[in-house]
Amino acid sequence: MLDFIQQLVSGIALGCVYGLIALGFVLIYKATEVVNFAQGDLMMLGGFFVFTFIGLMGLDYWLGFLFAVCAMAVFGMATERILIRPILGYPQFSIVMATIGLGYFLRSVAGMIWGTDDLKIETPFSTGVLKLGDLVIAHDKLSVIVATVILCAVLYAFFNYTRMGTAMRATSENMLAAYYMGIPVKRVVSLIWAISAAVAATAGVLLAPITFIHSNVGLALGLKAFPAAVLGGFGSIPGALIGGLIIGVIETLAGFYLPQGWKDVAPYVVLLIVLLVRPHGLFGPSMRKKV
Amino acid sequence: MRFVFKTDYDQDIRLLKHSGYWWSYGVLLAALIAFPYLVGSYLQSQIVFVFIYAIVGVALIILTGFTGQASLGHAAFLAIGAYTAGFLQSQGISFIVYFPAAAIITGAVGAMVGFPALRLSGIYLVIATIAFAFIVEEILARWESVTHGNEGMRVRTLDFLGQPVPRDGDAFYFLCLLVLVGSILLALNLLRSPTGRAFIAIRDSETAAKSMGIDLAGYKVKSFAISAALTGMAGVLFAHKMSFISPEMFTLLLSIEFIMVIIIGGAFGVHGAVLGAIFIVMVDPFLTALKDDVPVLGASLASSLGMSSEGSGKLRDTMSAIGSAAGLKGAIYGLIIMMFILFEPYGLYGRWLKVKLFFQLFPLYKKATFKRQKTYVKSERNR
The missing domain is CATH 1.10.3470 (ABC transporter involved in vitamin B12 uptake, BtuC)
Known part of the structure; x- marks a missing residue:
């Protein structure tokens, strides 16, 4: 039984990692209905930024964290301006391909700049564990869980209770109508890319002690976080967290109880089954199609 | 420009529309x-x-x-x-x-x-x-x-x-x-x-x-x-x-x-x-070929533009270092995808059609013929 609970806890920790990245997917989708396949690579870039600030320039951890998040927010805005804005409004598949191209590009360039070795930084969470009776949780994983829950709550409140959040939801509903209502659509879109890149940077910094900083880390985690976002229903912020948790728990438990090989496939099998039953994910809207 | 006078439906769906098709595809084959x-x-x-x-x-x-x-x-x-x-x-x-x-x-x-x-x-x-x-x-x-x-x-x-x-x-x-x-x-x-x-x-x-x-x-x-x-x-x-x-x-x-x-x-x-x-398929051998030639070419260009031999040698070394970096192919792939989607959304065949139309209509070609209709994003959820 203790085994099971311990596995469950580490599954939840892993799930929060996926949830944190999935949050970035969901944010951009929620405001602009664009799917950003480069989300994992933005996270990777955030990790490299924080390595540059802390590891190379010797800044304090929290200061480096702040700088990396701000730098990534600017980077996200620039990406939106250069790559996304000209093709916004064209078929979704071409935007998806553009972000896949961006991911390719960022991965290779990061590998060329920072090298292909695993890098790591000293963080306050790198060592130390929390003991609850017989349960053991490492501090680095705990930091991810706490950060994911806080970010989810903050962003949920932002989308539902602020003027800007409402404007973002309106933009995603119907861009032209939003223009007519006086919503600064361009600023909304560029802001959401900044927020999403900042969330990705947060994920990159918090994951630095767990997965290390490497140019391919984004692809691997992004491909797992993507099903999490889909499972939760792409436009739902709590859905991202819950989808992440489901994927994380299933993956960990499958790795523990099922024969070898199931660990990597189980999340996708569950995803396919869920999509067959509920084509818009667990928390997605199930509206009728209108002509 | 050749206008085919179509009189029935079979003619409209014919694969080889006129004799020009016979010639061009025959030569290609x-x-x-x-x-x-x-x-x-x-x-x-x-x-x-x-x-x-x-x-x-x-x-x-x-x-x-x-x-x-x-x-x-x-x-x-x-x-x-x-x-x-x-x-x-x-x-x-x-x-x-x-x-x-x-x-x-x-x-x-x-x-x-x-x-x-x-x-x-x-x-x-x-x-x-x-x-x-x-x-x-x-x-x-x-x-x-x-x-x-x-x-x-x-x-x-x-x-x-x-x-x-x-x-x-x-x-x-x-x-x-x-x-x-x-x-x-x-x-x-x-x-x-x-x-x-x-x-x-x-x-x-x-x-x-x-x-x-x-x-x-x-x-x-x-x-x-x-x-x-x-x-x-x-x-x-x-x-x-x-x-x-x-x-x-x-x-x-x-x-x-x-x-x-x-x-x-x-x-x-x-x-x-x-x-x-x-x-x-051809982009890979092409890049490999460029990898050897471009640094030398760049250096000779630089020295002919009046750069010192030391400077042009340095330039050649930097360029070949970039050229042999491990991730270059991925970066170029990524750039190619983004560039095509941004600037050539109809792809190479679209470019071919544009060039063809330009010569067919010679002084009267206008860019707007191929302009894509931009639609404002509407939610997929209630589409």
């Missing part, structure tokens, strides 16, 4: 048949890859370009075709049997993938095909009695009715050419039939197609099955060309490469598949 006798073995081998990629490109154009169903799982269909060929050949079954068998099996799997596609659309479909591809990849790695797992599988030389067809020989080149021409003709004939028109109607508006009495479910499954079967055939040729197959050859990156084929070529016509395949 003659050139392709003469090719193996003119070029070296390396180039010939690259062209065989172009053919294989082009077959997959045609398959994807039927599915994505004409039915509007996105797929990032075509590497899995290729793998199923390749492994079917490898396994059946090792059981002593002849090419005549396993070539169609691979197409039928892959087509059946494609139809099975098509069923979830009935309820999914847009991004949910993309992720479902990615999930399918991952599952196939894992099955290939684990089903060791058939696929030999991660060790990979040797594929013996193709044996056509007792005649060996070595993978570097002329006969293999002609076989690939034959399959490519066959699949192009199949695609073109499909597209002028009621089935093809139904596909296009589904792409343009599902709701409208449904209200015109088109059986969405049936046609979507058909489109997936045809596309998968063509890819399976390409897989057989791929397996023989590589002579060794293993699961890590058929990853998501290969699926992305296939999508790049139709994006770069232009997804609205079968020409796009061929042009895109040429681009994707």
